[in-house]
Amino acid sequence: MQNTHDTQLIFELSKPGRRAARLPACDVPEHALDTLLPAEAIAAGPPALPEVSEPQVVRHFVNLSTQNMSVDTHFYPLGSCTMKYNPKRNERAAAMPGLSDLHPYQAEETLQGMLELLYDMQEILQEISGLQECSLQPAAGAHGEFAALLVAAAYYRDIGETRTKVLVPDNAHGTNPASAAMAGFESITVKTTASGFVDLDDLNAKLDERVAVFMITNPSTLGLFEPNMREIADRVHALGGLIYLDGANMNAILGISRPGDFGADMQHYNPHKTFSGPHGGGGPGAGPICVTEKLAPYLPAPIVRKEDGRFRLDHDMPKSIGRVRSFFGNVGVLLRAYAYIRTHGPDGLRRISENAVLNANYVLSRVKHILPVPQGHRCMHEFVASASNLRRDKDISAMDIAKRLLDYGYHAPTVYFPLTVPEAMMIEPTESESKETLDAFAEVLFRITEEDATLLHDAPHSTAISRPDEVRAARQPVLSYSP
Numbered sequence: 001m002q003n004t005h006d007t008q009l010i011f012e013l014s015k016p017g018r019r020a021a022r023l024p025a026c027d028v029p030e031h032a033l034d035t036l037l038p039a040e041a042i043a044a045g046p047p048a049l050p051e052v053s054e055p056q057v058v059r060h061f062v063n064l065s066t067q068n069m070s071v072d073t074h075f076y077p078l079g080s081c082t083m084k085y086n087p088k089r090n091e092r093a094a095a096m097p098g099l100s101d102l103h104p105y106q107a108e109e110t111l112q113g114m115l116e117l118l119y120d121m122q123e124i125l126q127e128i129s130g131l132q133e134c135s136l137q138p139a140a141g142a143h144g145e146f147a148a149l150l151v152a153a154a155y156y157r158d159i160g161e162t163r164t165k166v167l168v169p170d171n172a173h174g175t176n177p178a179s180a181a182m183a184g185f186e187s188i189t190v191k192t193t194a195s196g197f198v199d200l201d202d203l204n205a206k207l208d209e210r211v212a213v214f215m216i217t218n219p220s221t222l223g224l225f226e227p228n229m230r231e232i233a234d235r236v237h238a239l240g241g242l243i244y245l246d247g248a249n250m251n252a253i254l255g256i257s258r259p260g261d262f263g264a265d266m267q268h269y270n271p272h273k274t275f276s277g278p279h280g281g282g283g284p285g286a287g288p289i290c291v292t293e294k295l296a297p298y299l300p301a302p303i304v305r306k307e308d309g310r311f312r313l314d315h316d317m318p319k320s321i322g323r324v325r326s327f328f329g330n331v332g333v334l335l336r337a338y339a340y341i342r343t344h345g346p347d348g349l350r351r352i353s354e355n356a357v358l359n360a361n362y363v364l365s366r367v368k369h370i371l372p373v374p375q376g377h378r379c380m381h382e383f384v385a386s387a388s389n390l391r392r393d394k395d396i397s398a399m400d401i402a403k404r405l406l407d408y409g410y411h412a413p414t415v416y417f418p419l420t421v422p423e424a425m426m427i428e429p430t431e432s433e434s435k436e437t438l439d440a441f442a443e444v445l446f447r448i449t450e451e452d453a454t455l456l457h458d459a460p461h462s463t464a465i466s467r468p469d470e471v472r473a474a475r476q477p478v479l480s481y482s483p
């Protein structure tokens with residue numbers, strides 16, 4: 001329950017002169033600002049900040065935070081995003097003063113601990129991917145895709161080959177074709193079959209010596225492991241092309257299957273998905289990339305190297321594509337991922353994937369009689385169900401179910417993606433949820449599909465805003481306040 005006070009803007013609570021804290025009188029000599037700063041750097045007056053008491057500030061922000069759904073407050077089965085539990089020990093590790101108080105311009109000799117952690121992280125990620133070199137710099141998965149495609153472009157330039165095309169399956173995440181275009185390639189769509197796998201005939205028809213990279217998400221966004229992966233990689237390699245593995249779904253195969261072993265030449269990780277980093281309000285994330293030996297010279301510089309027991313940043317990479325991010329990347333995110341990886345160890349990482357797959361298959365088996373899964377009865381870490389029967393028979397759409405779930409205290413799954421499945425609902429429970437939570441979620445799905453369609457069309461009924469125009473809200477957000 002909220003009173004109107006809680007729903008006011010903090011500016012509306014403001015009363016002139018009210019303070020949360022008072023500073024003691026100044027006990028050092030004061031200097032006029034204009035003796036210290038040039039005139040144009042001095043503001044005309046103090047900023048128009050709200051004047052409120054401490055309890056008002058605390059209540060305001062705590063109440064605001066409760067209007068959000070998060071993994072700390074709700075089950076969050078958002079497929080493709082891997083919204084799993086963010087262990088609090090990761091936060092403690094990353095906030096240790098010896099790590100969080102460092103300055104990136106400090107001398108390397110005083111950064112040895114941090115550099116060692118980053119070096120270890122490079123080695124660990126190489127080991128998990130079965131690839132030979134790693135750059136921690138990119139700031140998100142999509143940024144990793146972009147950086148790796150620049151690496152591929154630099155490689156082909158260097159060996160004197162002109163390759164202009166990147167192939168992307170039709171069920172890929174939108175960032176794949178976008179990264180290809182941003183890196184200067186023409187993005188070409190490869191069809192998938194009714195079973196959700198790469199259509200080998202269509203691949204053959206589109207594959208030639210102009211193809212630089214085939215980008216594949218494996219397991220795919222449908223939660224399926226590509227059965228022809230090796231054959232696809234062989235065909236692409238035979239024509240001199242490279243395989244890029246979108247590693248967003250690595251949480252399904254940790255310690256079980258390595259991209260380098262099934263044909264990938266490069267891949268990114270999403271530590272904020274696979275390795276339990278908090279997604280925050282859209283960030284920050286990280287997007288480390290791993291590549292094979294032959295692509296290593298083109299990676300973003302610097303890379304952490306170990307020599308005679310010391311760690312140093314190697315800037316001497318003449319073929320490097322250069323920096324893609326300031327300093328060493330989003331180190332705070334990498335430290336959380338490091339803490340998570342070291343907490344679990346190799347066997348624990350494998351169990352994570354086994355449990356992620358088990359949980360997804362459990363939910364799939366519980367809901368498929370009302371939400372059929374067109375691409376099969378087994379899945380990896382996630383599955384894509386279809387609400388098209390419900391839409392036809394009861395006028396209940398995937399959107400209605402997604403919106404109604406909010407009333408029951410669940411974040412919605414990803415809906416209407418991938419586009420290859422009508423009325424798609426992409427559900428990813430993750431490994432960090434209990435059987436009780438999964439059962440309760442399945443029960444709520446059943447209950448919603450029994451509800452009156454008109455009630456569902458207006459859902460959610462319990463949120464401050466019900467059905468905004470989502471495209472307009474994203475494209476033309478109203479962010480400024482006027483009283």
Ligand SMILES: *Cc1c(COP(=O)(O)O)cnc(C)c1O
Pocket residue numbers: 080081140141142143173175176217221246248249270285286287
């Ligand atoms: C999340 C995701 C991306 C993009 O990763 P970000 O870290 O959000 O930039 C790319 N591909 C797939 C399949 C994803 O799920």
